[in-house]
Amino acid sequence: MKIFLDLMWFFKEEKKAYLSGIFVLLIVALLILIPPRAIGIIVDHIHDGTLTLGILTFWVCMLLLSGLTMYGLRYYWRIKIFGSAVKLARLLRDRLYEHFTKMSPAFYQKWRVGDLMAHATNDLQAIQQTAGMGVLTMVDALITGSIVIITMVATISWKLTLICMIPMPLMAILTSWYGTHLHKRFHKAQETFSTLNDKTQESITGIKVIKTFGQEQEDIADFKNKSEDVVEKNIAVARIDALYDPTISIVIGISYFLAIAFGARMVLNGELTIGELISFTTYLGLLIWPMLAFGWLFNIVERGRASYDRVMTLLNEKIEIVDLAAAVDEVPSGDIQYGIHSFTYPNETKPVLQDISFTLKQGQTLGIVGKTGAGKTTLLKLLLREFEGPDLKILFGGKPLSFYKIKQLRRAIGYVPQDHFLFSATVGENIAFGQHDAAKEDIIKAATIANIAEDIERFSEKYETVVGERGVSLSGGQKQRISIARALLLNPEVLILDDSLSAVDAKTEEGILTALKRNRSGKTTIITSHRLSAIAHADLIIVLEQGRMVEQGNHQKLMEQNGWYKEMYLRQQLEDQVEHGG
Secondary structure, eight states, rough: OHHHHHTTTHHHHHHHHHHHHHHHHHHHHHHHHHHHHHHHHHHHHHHHHHHOOOHHHHHHHHHHHHHHHHHHHHHHHHIIIIHHHHHHHHHHHHHHHHHHHHHHHHHHSOHHHHHHHIIIIHHHHHHHIIIIHHHHHHHHHHHHHHHHHHHHHHOHHHHHHHHHHTTTTHHHHHHHHHHHHHHHHHHHHHHHHHHOOOOOOOOOOOOOOHHHHHHHHHHHHHHHHHHHHHHHHHHHHHHHHHHHHHHHHHHHHHHHHHHHHHHHHHTTTTSHHHHHHHHHHHHHHHHHHHHHHHHHHHHHHHHHHHHHHHHHHHHHHHEEEEEETOOOOOOOOOOOEEEEEEEOOOOOSSOEEEEEEEEEEETTTEEEEETSSSSSSHHHHHTTSOOOOOTTEEETTTEEGGGGGGHHHHHHHEEOOOSOOOOSSHHHHHHHHHHHHTHHHHHHHHHHHHTOOHHHHHTTTTGBBOOOOOGTSSSSHHHHHHHHHHHHTOOOEEEEEEEETTSSOOHHHHHHHHHHHHHHHTEEEEOOOGGGGTTTTOSSEEEEEEEEEEEEEEEEHHHTTTTTHHHHHHHHHHHHHHTTTO
């Protein structure tokens, strides 16, 4: 029952709802005692020949009144207890989602998307069941069982009651053993469900790659294997779950046998009347629900405990990037200074960046080039404060990045990543994602600068065209330019284009860069690119090689150094000439 202690914080928050629901359950438990007693009294009147119309009418009215009252009260406790359980699921879901938004990229490298989705759906449903049906079964079983047993002892026969309770310890021992094994097996079942969830999400996202390489059958086979594993683990849970009802039925059957065997002898001995024996066996029938409820309770509780442990493991993951207590609530501006002695990703041993130092004046354009894996994107992520390290010194406006609140720091930066993500919304809504109240004129202006306005005008619904999930209906170049327009609409102090012009042709690239230079006067721009023509106009260009800065300067200075930059620039110029028939 540890799960109820773990959830005590919520029960305290909703104590009025739970206490009123439990109080109503107590009244219902008292009302259900009326029918068995009424039946016993009527049977005794029939046996003694003293039953009259008045007596029969009275007890029939009592039965009707108690039935109608229980109908209304049962509706009330369902609203209170089950309604509170739904609130718990919503609260945990909100906490999980908020927690996800605060986590650094390292968190998403550790946890698969399928796992996170399973925690936010399947596990929360199990916890909701614990706070709803679990509380109901525990309280109702205890109240109903206790009241029925007390009534049997006080109004009929304590001896017969004691005899009928003999099999109960056996049930307690067995159900406890079942609960221990159920917890272990359900935990494994949830893990396999997470794996299947992740497999489904990954396959759907990568369906184009799967089809391109003709791996449909292999992917289907892999999915079937994981699906069969889920079935196997859940059947293992069901094998334990299936033992509860037979065990309880056997215990109840033994109790019935003892009641009839010893009760009949007591009737013959004059210790009980026939009506009292009938009332006793009817009361014994009322104990069936509490016993079954205890079986369900162990099932629900063990599932809920396994799921709660999984959810709390997520919520207890430390948020690595947080605001300092003294962080100021202002948008930074000014020069950007990098001083990186060494930076290594979490759980890695080899440094990704080393000995990098330069200053980017406000309003200048920085170009970052280098081979794939040289550390270009990592350099940008450090400016966004997605990662931190002891050997980093990055200043923005003369202040360290931690001087500003994270929200304000990122408000100063418009970031266009390599992997362009568009939402299942209209083109206009995707562009205005960072500024939902943007005017239509501003959206069109941003689209024009990004050289996507003409394409949008050719869409069926123009800016109201729904692009589909992840922009599936758009070309790579269109997605890139819409992402650029989304960043431009914010008019950020710093615009970062992380290889964001790779899917457009040279002419479109030139048009975008010209428009950026014309419309972003006095604001800083950072561009990473494999195509050196995209950064040739930059005020400062740095060349990275295996995480180190091997060259820096403007285009003219780098061409004079006869290094990697000059070699690559001349090679790309030659390739361009050959491509155009030169």
